[in-house]
Amino acid sequence: MKVTITKNCMGDRRCNDLCPEVFEYDEDQLKSMVKFDKIPEKHHEIVRQAAEECGADAIMIEED
Numbered sequence: 001m002k003v004t005i006t007k008n009c010m011g012d013r014r015c016n017d018l019c020p021e022v023f024e025y026d027e028d029q030l031k032s033m034v035k036f037d038k039i040p041e042k043h044h045e046i047v048r049q050a051a052e053e054c055g056a057d058a059i060m061i062e063e064d
Helices: 014-018 041-053
Strands: 002-005 023-026 031-034 059-062
Touching: 002 031, 014 023, 014 041, 041 059
Parallel strands: none
Antiparallel strands: 002 059, 023 031
């Protein structure tokens, strides 16, 4: 699984709250960032939840 954050990110940090192991907030760009090129399998379910709950639809998931 690969995940990207689009320019639609509003910076509400919901994904960071749900899964800080995968998402971090970039204070300079005022948006969330993904920590991994490929998401570890143990985080797949929570990352899908973060994408579903993202109000800006800014989390794009590419399944392997």
